[in-house]
Amino acid sequence: MATRMQLDNRQWTKLSRVLEAQRGVGRRGRDDRNFVEGVLWIHRTGAPWRDLPSDFGPWKTVYNRFDR
Numbered sequence: 001m002a003t004r005m006q007l008d009n010r011q012w013t014k015l016s017r018v019l020e021a022q023r024g025v026g027r028r029g030r031d032d033r034n035f036v037e038g039v040l041w042i043h044r045t046g047a048p049w050r051d052l053p054s055d056f057g058p059w060k061t062v063y064n065r066f067d068r
Contacts, residue, residue, distance in 0.1 A: 003055040006040045007033070031057070038062045 007015065012033055019032055038056030042049065052059040 003037075003041065003053050005037050006044070007037065012036075035062060035065055039066055 015036065016032065034056055038052055039062070041047075041056065042052060045051075049059050049063045052062060056062055
């Protein structure tokens with residue numbers, strides 16, 4: 001089952017420009033859009049991080065990036 005995404009392409013384009021402008025030093029995330037969608041899923045559902053669907057990647061990786 002595919003997870004429903006929240007951002008359409010127009011919204012993602014605007015957000016990706018902001019993320020690029022704010023990028024600091026360090027290793028870059030593999031898929032910024034998937035990360036943002038995962039955070040939005042957590043916010044929308046109120047579920048614990050451990051319940052994040054695997055479509056967004058390992059929950060711990062998404063959480064650690066969010067926490068930073």
